[in-house]
Amino acid sequence: MHRTKIKIAEDALDANTTIAQANRADFDRADVRVVNMMSAPGAGKTSLLERVLNDLHDVRVAVLEGDVQGSLDADRLASLHVPVTQINTDPGFGGECHLDANMVRSAIPSLPLADIDLLVIENVGNLVCPAEFKVGEDLRVMVASVTEGEDKPLKYPLMFRTCEVVLVNKIDLLPYVDFDLEKCAERARSVRRGVEILALSAKTGEGFAAWHEWLRR
């Protein structure tokens, strides 16, 4: 029973990978770099993006916004006059907890690929399943906030293992929480050797120079 379940899951992931490769080929053809941005709910993905879109004027960005329901984040970002496409994952029984390659594929026709350099896919807030599903991205970025505690790399290792960059957000709150940045970084590196770790604050803008530099590269 258990083994069957794993088999079905592996088949589903294989199919997902095939579709993700097709997405990636489409993005490459249009010369668009794609970042898959993941985090726990409330870690600050949208606030980070707001600051990026306000500051990064030499890169043409579009956003693909994944949410179970609603378009709160997409509305926030659209007010900054960038192209935003919404995917809702709720098909009627509570909603999928992640984006998969097929959902992204269905959104490609509505993306202005010819007019952008960078597509940021804001995944559903969740540290488990989004890590399992490639969607056609070049790079994976995860946002971890200092309020979540420094144990997260050990509790959600696949997420940290499959990301190129970890953005440690909300460092403006460091004086008020028990969070050891060095310990968190060490644990993240124990799960993925050499992972890039950037500490910043979407609220104050501290640390964004390095993150913008990274995005430009």
Place this chain on the structure above:
Amino acid sequence: MHRTKIKIAEDALDANTTIAQANRADFDRADVRVVNMMSAPGAGKTSLLERVLNDLHDVRVAVLEGDVQGSLDADRLASLHVPVTQINTDPGFGGECHLDANMVRSAIPSLPLADIDLLVIENVGNLVCPAEFKVGEDLRVMVASVTEGEDKPLKYPLMFRTCEVVLVNKIDLLPYVDFDLEKCAERARSVRRGVEILALSAKTGEGFAAWHEWLRR
């Protein structure tokens, strides 16, 4: 294709409900009340439980701890000399993002049901799928932290809709974050009318009197 996917999901949820009812019958027979505790990663479920276990001496509590990997939280709680049973949801491809009734069923033989009054099930940190899977609980409690923002009831409505109590944690950070407690409460009530909302801080203990009172009832 999409319809088939929904059908499979509905069948799986039906099977889950049947097993959850069997769990509930076992718990009732042992006269044990069961609370299913859910939240986003890092909202403070374990810290809340630490304080409950330290303070609530007139209720015999055991904990069933759900994590993708590892036993960090279980180890923290076991040091308080309460019975803790660990479930890991990782079967080899990244891990399930929630507990289901069958996982809880498999843990029942190792639970000291005859010696406890209350079983707290600490679910995997995730605001989507845990809401879809009953596990045999009497009551559902969700923990939302003030650092996550007041939009969460609108973004993860099923979670708020299926809970009897919302604990708004980390109110010690209210002076340092943009979070309107009344707005969050209003949104939670718009999703589930009459839901109980208790504001507290696992760090300072503020607000715990009401929460302990509620648990005793």
